[in-house]
Amino acid sequence: MFVNWAQKEINLKIVYYGPGLSGKTTNLECIYQQIDPSLRGELITLKTREERTLYFDFLQLEFGRIKGMQPKFNLYTIPGQVYYAESRKIILRGVDGVVFVADSQKDRMIENLDSLLDLEENMISQGKTLEEFPWILQYNKRDLSEVYSCEEMDKKLNFLDVPRIEAVAVQNKGVVESLKLIIQRVLTTVQEMI
């Protein structure tokens, strides 16, 4: 969290984490399309020629003035591909909350687990742990046929019993709910810390 007293701004950073092609960019695109345009900045995407996220996607949201302060939420995605490990470390610096976008398809579970482990390692390197940090799970692609049930997903991924939301990001399902939930978690954590 970065507070600029002179500008009366509170900046909070939320990162969408998860394996490649799990739907992180789709989450941001969906938020961009659904929110009142006067409250958002441009959606910045740095993509490769193959339309994969190269470095990150970025979207800033504002919700007016609250008690004289202007909260700004800076949403980032990470590049999910394994070989962009350094980029992920940089993007996680100063993060206030994480939405882990998991792919519900059975053949993608190993990638989910690898990415979750990668997240945990990167958090530890920042002196944080997943037990104490505000994060949620989003089980995406629930519309596909070969998917694990939510209970099975819980057993495999939700070992810390964090809040989880079912989603079909391409149909705008579960996306705004995930954003609201992580914002609540972040605010609660910040309140406890101050």
Add this chain to the structure above:
Amino acid sequence: MELAKKSGYQFMLSTEAFNEIASVLRELEAATRAELTFFCDANGIPITHSGKVNDSDLASISTLTAANFAATREIAKNLGENEGFQFLFLEGKERNMYFGNIGFDYLLTIVFSKSVALGMLRIYANRAVKQLAKILQQAHEKEKASETIIDDEFTALLNNAIDASFGKSH
């Protein structure tokens, strides 16, 4: 020097420090006849600027600047330049950009016309980077994080505002 690590999770920039930073930027803009000078953190969050630019454009430029600098830091590491590159220069047809790295946590960016001598700009930019580093160092040392900004009322009001922004269907 990594300033942000010292205060960890949060940083509250005082109005006093903000005004000092804004003053350095205004002086730099005047001395170099820059079109725009801006100061952001390593995440690309704009802190203040001097010159004409709208907020939306500034947020985009700041984010991309921070990404650009982060990428060059990795390049530097791969080349064995472990302290990273302190300054970057981009040359365009009409205007140039000069970036200064302040303790890996903040960035100073100057957009200036091709007619401005690069040597002169470098002198003023280096001076400004040193001034900003000193201001930030003091700001981090003096920082008081005790003031409560986010309380139950704040959270409730924000939740209402978020609901209104997306409509009631969610």
